[in-house]
Amino acid sequence: MKIDVSNVTHEEAKKRLEELRKKLRYHSYLYYVLNKPKISDYEYDMMFQELLALERKFPDLVTPDSPSQRVGAEPAKEFKTVYHKIPMLSLGNAFDDDDLRAFDKRVKREAGVEQIEYVTELKMDGLAVSIRYEKGILVQGATRGDGIRGEDVTANVRTIRDIPLKLFGDEIPEVIEVRGEVIMYKKDFEELNKEREAKGEPLFANPRNAAAGSLRQLDPKITAQRKLHMIAYGIGEVVGKEFKKHFEILQFLQKIGFRISPEAAVCPDIEEAIRRCKYYTAHRNEYPFGADGVVIKVNDLELQKKLGATFHEPRWAIAYKFPPEEAETVVRDIIVQVGRTGKLTPVAIFDPVELEGSIVSRATLHNEDQIKRLDIRIGDHVIVRKAGSVIPEVVRVVKEKRTGKEIPFKMPDRCPVCGGPVVRLPGEAATRCINASCPAQVKERIVHFVSREAMDIDSIGEKLINQMVDKGLIKDYADLYYLKKDDLLKLERMGPLLADKIIRNIQNSKNRPLANLIYALGIFQVGKHTAELLAKKYHSLDEIMNASEEELAQIEGIGPITAKSIKDFFSSELNKKVIEKLKEAGVKTEEEVKTENENLPLANEKIVFTGALKSMPRSKAKELVRELGAETPDTVSKKTTLVVVGEDPGSKLEKAQKLGIKTIGEEEFLELLRRYGKWT
Ligand SMILES: [Zn+2]
Incomplete structure (x- = not known):
């Protein structure tokens, strides 16, 4: 209308x-x-x-x-820094009744009083902010930041419906900074994630992250769409108004237009506060937002002032953390997932249970050892909880409820994704699929293959790799060498010039040093250094593939476990196929035997000594010519290029003369050394 x-x-x-x-x-x-x-x-x-x-x-x-x-400001380039005149401190934690009683004892001692009145409020799981009002008008909103410096998010907090732009009522202080927690309701969080999932955007891990991510948007229009709320819990700077009690502040905040913690309560002593904590704990899932505990504050503001604060936290308040919620359920299956790096992770699938407000039906079991430790079997009753309030975990098995029909779990000896061999190396917790063409790992493996230290193929980033794999253009890294320009042109944002460049870069990578290729194959535990050791020793991929585990283990710098990993990799028929494809494409898999002496002046010389030298022992003479690149065999053969003759030569001289090999005396030998700076 x-x-x-x-x-x-x-x-x-x-x-x-x-x-x-x-x-x-x-x-x-x-x-x-x-x-x-x-x-x-x-x-x-x-x-x-x-x-x-x-x-x-x-x-x-x-x-x-x-x-x-509420929404009108243009997107910001970056957030300005806001200094909090009164720091926004964090709180110390209490995990049980004893911690709370110890806190009470400390407070009483330092305040010098017999009994302390407390206020309990739910501790919201969100992002702390400070909102400044001058003459009742919102002038600034800032995040807590490190407590001293926060970010100016004024344009964003203006979009939050329960933050008044103008304060309510007649007793508005000249200045008041209202502090509170920006939160997202659980149902809004779930909806937001559903939308993001549909759009292929990354999901938020929990409502707190969603609230923080939504508030810290450079474009306030995005914040405005995010359904945020704020619960006020206190004040910072205030001019023109005095308070005596913390609870009075809460009531005042509500009067001037803020929401405060539901069921905030005044408790005459710590025992009542502990009872309140138990009450909130029992009802924790009934609140529409995530709460992770209870904040307990000394009600009397004079006392608060007297108690003061340490560098990090006030002495007059503490945060009681809710214990992790546990539930019992039945394990229906243990499945195995394969991660991007080939790691096999067993996952328990159980009857859905509610934990801290969300329904969970699976928990990672990490690895084989963890399963053994828990002795978890399919059909077991188990106790589950959320670790750090996020990831569900199995705490223990309820062994009393076993019927004898439970089925023990066995780690598969084949990868559930590709059917290739799996390996668990000695000393490793993880079992891995070592198949270079395993679909679960292919993207990660190609990212590694094209990286600088490996085949160093430019202009192929992760996004392009994802597209190429998703469109079925490549199934493993060897397929890169068979890509056609027409294939690439099917991809998003791909023009003929870029396609040409990519093909050229791929083709140019065929002659990379052998060490780069070995590293690029992605053999578990074979880093660049090990790859270099292998290349130096064998000079060809075939030689490495044919080497025995024992032989590999004897190379200095390569231990028995790495040797096993190398042998396992090359023993796989699937991997042999990929390597065959690389060879057929013309990827260089061997290199010329280069000695390090190649560029030295006496390289290719084979020098034999006979008779005694006056100027130095024979060992010294040999050492010097070796430093110039020569080899120094002990006997004369057809391959000998020079014989150095000292005093009382032996049969070697005769043999040299017979074979027509050049001979020189000591003087000439010294002359030779002088020429190359080895003798003065
Ligand atoms: Zn696999």
Whole structure:
């Protein structure tokens, strides 16, 4: 419905706008904060539309606190830094009743009083913010940051419905900084993740991450779509208003337009506070938002001041953490998943149970040893919980409930994805699929194959690899060498020039050093250094493939476990096929035997000594010519290139003369050494 404001004068508009803003603020407070709307959504929307129409006609009448101004700011380039005049400290933790009683004892001792009154509030699992109001108008919103410096998220907090742009009521302080937690409701979190999943976007791990990610958006329009809430729990700087009790602050915050923790309560002593903690724990899943504990604060503000704070945390407050929630269920199956790096992970599938507000039906069992430790079998009753409130885990088996029909788990000896061999090396917890063409690992393996230290193929990034694999263009890294330009042109954002370049880069990589190729194959535990050792020793991939495990283990720098891993890799028929494909494509798998002496002046010389030298012992003479690249066999043969003759030569001289090999005396020998700086 269109609202006609064409006949409204400037004067009338001004008056009507004031009225509308007041009404809208009041009703949104009833709706968002108190949850007790007095008018229908339709009536509210009509008032809002009228407000927008009037503001469009008279832009000079738009005020920053108008309900229309929640979303309006342009995306920011980056967040400005905000310094908190009064630091936003974190809280110390308590995990059980004893911790709470110890806290109470400390407080009493330091305050010098017999009994302390506390306030308990639910501890929200969200992102702490500080909202500054001057003369009742929202002027700044900042994240907690490190407690001293936060980020300016003013434009974003303005989009949150239960943060008033203008404070309510008549007793508005000159300045007040309201502190609270920005949260996302569990159902909104689930919906958001569903939407993201549908769009192929990464999911948020939990409502807290979703709330933080949504608030810290450079574009406030995104924040506005995210259904965030804020629960106020205290104040920072305040000018023009005095409080005596913390609970009084909470009530005041509610009066001026904020939501506060539901069921916040005053407790006459710590025992009552402990009872409250038990109450909240029992009801933790009934709240629409995630709460991870209870905050217990000294109610008397004078006492708070007296107690003060350490560098990190106030001495007058503590956070009681909810114990992880546990549930019993029955394991129906243990399946095995294969990760991107080939690791096999057993996962327990059990009857769905609710844990900390969400339904879970599976938990990772990490590896074979963990299964043995737990002695978990299919059909077992087990106790599960959420570790760190996020990932479900199996805590223990309820062995009393065993019937004898439970089936022990055995790690498969074939990969459940590709059927290739799996290997668990001595000393390793993980069992791995070692098949280079395993579909579960293919993307990761190609990423590795093209990397700089490996085949160093430019212009092929992870995104392109994902596309090529998903479209079925390649099934393993050897397929790269068979890619055609037409294949590449089927991909998104691919033009003929780029396709040519990619093909060229792939073809140019065929002659990489052998060590790069060995490293690129992705043999578990074979890093670049090991690859270099192998290349240096064998000079050809075939030689390495034919080497025995014992032989490999004898290479200095390669241990028996790595040797086994190398042998396992090359023993796999599937891997042999991939290597065959590489060879057929023309990838170089051997290199010329290069000695390190190749460029030295006496390289290719084979020098034999006979008779004694006056200037040095024979061993020294040999050492010097070896340093110049020569070999120094002990006997004369057809391959000998030079014989150095000293005093009292033996039969070697005769043999040399017989074979027509050049001979020189000591003087000439020294001359030779001088030429190359080995003698002075
Ligand atoms: Zn596999």
